[in-house]
Amino acid sequence: MLIEKEKCTGCGVCSNICPINCIDMVSDNEGFLYPSIYLNNCTNCGRCEKTCPVINGIKNENNPQPPAYAAWSLDEDIRLNSTSGGIFSELAKKIISDGGYVAGAIYNAKHLVEHCIIDDNDGIILLRQSKYVQSSSGNIYKEVKEILNKDKSVMFVGTPCQCAGLVGFLGKSYDNLLLCDFICRGVNSPKAYTKYLESMEDEYNSPIKKVWFKNKINGWNKFCTKIEFENGKEYYADRYTDLFMVGFLKYNLYMRTSCSNCSFKGFPRNSDITLADFWGVSLRDKTQDTDKGTSLVLINSPKGNDFLESIYERIFQEESSLSMAVQKNPCAFESPDIGDMRKFFFDTVEELGFKETIEIIKLKK
Ligand SMILES: Cc1cc2nc3c(=O)[nH]c(=O)nc-3n(C[C@H](O)[C@H](O)[C@H](O)COP(=O)(O)OP(=O)(O)OC[C@H]3O[C@@H](n4cnc5c(N)ncnc54)[C@H](O)[C@@H]3O)c2cc1C
Structure with a gap:
């Protein structure tokens, strides 16, 4: 490890920058990825340390008091199928129609989350929607740099720590890069998420087809989790009854440890646009x-302003004050604490399964 384990965000930039590929990202017992360095091969070039966004911090000249807007896509289908107002999709459509690429998070065949690059409108549908589990970065920083160096435009969307990772990896600014982050509460353990999916598959006696957090069937404020099963059944539950959301939002059981002390909160941000x-x-x-x-x-x-102006005709927008905009969004500035039942959760989930473990935690609280 380059830094104390509890500070590592798992952004994966060290693994991408290593010139002799001697850093792999390896799952720990909670399912989070951490760098594993093959010391026998390491030449001590120091590039991993010089690039790590946690070690170096990131300095930028972005606006510490950014203008804030309430906005949504005028395309009802995009708006209703997005997590908030669908502005990500409108920005992505603009980049694609201008011949560019978009890097963001998709669900893979195992329903886990990973970053990938898309170049068409069908790809936007795969990136759309918040996935409340940590995305594996893979080789995304290398791939983005390759495209940027061919003078093609890229919009990169990710957590603030992934954006900081990309900035560190690139080492210079690119006019053809649009960097977009979001206010982030924290990312959850892929292992906890897999256990949750297993418990749902058992209950519905079917493999899962699609997971959709914050589905809007009962309105945006209801935080409804929707799961579609291969056997045609569907599951809907709000944030107070869906056990994954309860463990995430109420008890903070399986968020990455570094998210409880995130270095990438507040302003100025590294990104051009924060959603x-x-x-x-x-x-x-x-x-x-x-x-x-x-x-x-x-x-x-x-640059963020130019891009917002370029989608002006496709969105509703109304200016707000920054203080009003973040008043009900504490994660803009603060990191949530790790829940006191986290250790119990990870000690127990393997043996008792997801559902029973959360039910016990509910009784204990
Ligand atoms: C883990 C997580 C925590 C969040 N916490 C908050 C919060 O505390 N407060 C708040 O106001 N908003 C939060 N958001 C952001 C919010 O849910 C919306 O994603 C955002 O408002 C953009 O909405 P949209 O409708 O424009 O686009 P959407 O259609 O929601 O687009 C989502 C974009 O986010 C990317 N993305 C999705 N999941 C991940 C992931 N796991 N890792 C990296 N990138 C991902 C996708 O690639 C896509 O580009 C969080 C999002 C995530 C993924």
């Missing part, structure tokens, strides 16, 4: 408050 849910939004025209999802869009750089 979030605009909780507590209060629009001038109250009839516009329809619970279909409103994005908070923070414009951190002139």
Whole structure:
């Protein structure tokens, strides 16, 4: 390890930068990826340490008081199928229509999350929606750099730590890169998530086809988890009853340890644009408050502003004050604490399974 384990975000930039590929990202017993260095091969070139965003911090000249907007896509289908207001998809559509590429998080065949690069509108559908489990970065930083060096445009979307990783990896600014992060509560353990999916498959006696967090069937504010099964059955539950959301939002059982002390909160941000849910939004025209999802869009750089202007005709937008915009979004500045039942969760989940472990925790709390 380059740094104390509890500080490592798992961004994977050290593994991408190593010139002789002697750093692998390996799962620990909680299912989170950490760098494993083959010391016999290591030449001590120091590039991993010089690039690690946690060790070096990231300095930028972005706006410490970014303009804030409430916004959503005017395309009802995009808005309803996105987590907040669908601004990610509108930005991605613009990049693709101009011949560029978008890097973001998709579900793989095992329903786990990984970063990949897409170059068409079908790909946008795969990237769309928040996936509340840590995304594996793979070789994404190398792949993005390769495309940027061919003078093609790339929009990179990821957690603030992944964006910091990319900035460190590139080592210089690129005019053809649009960097987009989001206000992030923290990322959850792939192992906990797999255990949750297994318990749902057992209960519904079928493999899972699709998971959809914050589905809007009952409105954006309801945080409904929807799961579609191969046997045609469907599961819906709100944040108070879906056990994965209960473990995430109420008890903080399986968030990555570094997320409880995140170095990438507050302002200025590394990204050109920060997206979030605009909780507590209060629009001038109250009839516009329809619970279909409103994005908070923070414009951190002139490039971010140019991009927002370029999708002007496809979105609703209304300026807000920054203080109003983040008032109901504490994760803009603060890291959540690790829950006191976290150790119990990981000690128990293997033997008792996800559902029973959470039910015991509910009784103990
Ligand atoms: C783990 C996580 C925690 C979040 N915490 C908050 C919060 O505390 N407050 C808040 O206001 N908003 C939070 N968000 C952001 C919010 O849920 C929306 O994603 C954001 O408002 C953009 O919405 P959208 O409708 O424009 O796009 P969406 O369609 O939601 O687009 C999602 C974009 O995020 C990327 N993405 C999805 N999952 C991941 C992942 N696991 N890792 C990296 N990138 C991913 C996708 O590639 C896509 O580009 C969080 C998102 C995630 C993934």
